[in-house]
Amino acid sequence: MSPIIPLEIFLAAILAGLLGSLTGLGGGVVLTPLFVLFLRTPIQYALGTSLISTIATSSGAASAYVKDELSNMSLGISLEIGTTAGAITGSLLLYTIQRMGIIYIISILFGSVLIFSTLPNFLRMKSELPVNVKPDYFTRKLKLTGKYNDAALKKEVEYTARRYPFGLAGMFVAGLMSGLLGIGSGAFKVLAMDAIMSLPFKITTATSNFMIGVTAATSSGLYWALGFIDPIYVAATIPGVLLGSMIGTRYLNKLFSRRLRQLFTAVLIILGVELILKGVGISI
Amino acid sequence: MKLERIISLTLRIGVISSSLLVVAGLALYLISGAKSFIPTSELSGIQVIKLLTQGSPEGIILTGVMVLIFTPVVRVLELLFDYAWAKDKIYAILSLAVLTLMLFGIFMLPIIR
Numbered sequence: 197m198s199p200i201i202p203l204e205i206f207l208a209a210i211l212a213g214l215l216g217s218l219t220g221l222g223g224g225v226v227l228t229p230l231f232v233l234f235l236r237t238p239i240q241y242a243l244g245t246s247l248i249s250t251i252a253t254s255s256g257a258a259s260a261y262v263k264d265e266l267s268n269m270s271l272g273i274s275l276e277i278g279t280t281a282g283a284i285t286g287s288l289l290l291y292t293i294q295r296m297g298i299i300y301i302i303s304i305l306f307g308s309v310l311i312f313s314t315l316p317n318f319l320r321m322k323s324e325l326p327v328n329v330k331p332d333y334f335t336r337k338l339k340l341t342g343k344y345n346d347a348a349l350k351k352e353v354e355y356t357a358r359r360y361p362f363g364l365a366g367m368f369v370a371g372l373m374s375g376l377l378g379i380g381s382g383a384f385k386v387l388a389m390d391a392i393m394s395l396p397f398k399i400t401t402a403t404s405n406f407m408i409g410v411t412a413a414t415s416s417g418l419y420w421a422l423g424f425i426d427p428i429y430v431a432a433t434i435p436g437v438l439l440g441s442m443i444g445t446r447y448l449n450k451l452f453s454r455r456l457r458q459l460f461t462a463v464l465i466i467l468g469v470e471l472i473l474k475g476v477g478i479s480i
Numbered sequence: 481m482k483l484e485r486i487i488s489l490t491l492r493i494g495v496i497s498s499s500l501l502v503v504a505g506l507a508l509y510l511i512s513g514a515k516s517f518i519p520t521s522e523l524s525g526i527q528v529i530k531l532l533t534q535g536s537p538e539g540i541i542l543t544g545v546m547v548l549i550f551t552p553v554v555r556v557l558e559l560l561f562d563y564a565w566a567k568d569k570i571y572a573i574l575s576l577a578v579l580t581l582m583l584f585g586i587f588m589l590p591i592i593r
Contacts, residue, residue, distance in 0.1 A: 202506060202510065248545055248548060248549075251548050251549065251551065251552065252495055252498065252499065252548055255491040255494060255495045255548075255551055255552065256491070256492075256495045258491055259487075259488045259489075259491035259492045259495070260488075262484050262487050262488045262491070263484060263485070263488045265484060269483075269484075269487070269559060270571060273556070273559060273571060273574050273575050273578060274571075274574055276556075276578045277574060277577055277578055277581070280578055280581035280582055280585065281581060283585060284581065284584065284585050284589065287585070287589065288589070291592075337570070338570065338571075409491075409551065409552035409555070410552045410555070410556060410578065410582065412552075413549045413550075413551075413552045413553060413582060413585075413586065414581060414582045414585035414586065415585060416549045416585075416586065417585050417586035417587060417588075417589045417590045418585070418589045418590060420520045420521075420590065421520075421521055421589070421590030422521060423519035423520050423521030423522075424520075425520045425542075425545060426517075427505070427509075427517055427537070427538050427541040427542055427545075428506070428509065428517075428541075430502060430541065430545055431502040431503065431505055431506035431509075431541045431544070432506060434498070434499055434502050434503075434544075434548075435499055435502070435503055438495075438499065
């Protein structure tokens, strides 16, 4: 491998980290299309690299959130049962697909999930807090309540999670997508906690970040055994994606307007479409 | 120390040390010139440590990857201890279940291959 290649990987990773944090989708889901479409990386290595770098970015972000007491660790643990079980299923499914020699299906699926993940950016997002959430059996049994200081609203907000079994089922799907596609699938996790369990947005994003590392680590065993983890790709990607997402959250998020961010989201949709086309054998 | 601080510190140490390892390994690889790597499918954790002690770039990078993979495992382990200490039975069982699923994924799944 010539030294140019690690440099290209590093630059693509910075771009993925930037786009991931500006669109709120996370670096992993952007990394794979950039690698596959622009660097012509075999999709297996793209998935392995993005899975590992997802652990780095989510742990980095989570360490900040825990200190701010925004992520609810009990809620996280109670739902990680679903994401880890899903991750095992998802990585086994990927293993089967690889063995059957139909890996192009992953490309199609990845493109579709990428497009789906951008949906909340267009629908979003009433920032109101959920009100009148009635606690149910599991809320009491698992003590799924909490409070946090909302900096924007300048008050203490109390919250209650409900419909735990359905939330858990949603988490299984999120974990499955993570294991199958090597992504953090934060969008699915946030959706499950937001729409199903009626939790405030701040808590869902912070807690989801916390769960992503646990989910991705679970799939990593099989990715390793399949030889999807390329040392050079991983080593050039981790610092790049960390740098990119740090610049994105610290400096650019305040600079860019909502409209500009939607433009970036549109770019991701185009990448998603290209991945699907590549999967079905049409290249442009 | 509060649990939140311990966990935050664990995550930070994990990410920073693994980043340093992969960057050091990559730098060494670029200096020492191209060598072909053994795919991870042919390498066990113990072999990676052996490569690390020989100062091979691949060994250093993959040790960093292993540190990263075990960071969330340690995080769940810390939660398990905390719940057990507080005699919170339900959550001790839940975190034990998560830990079991993780270790199954990391150590057992590769065997089926």
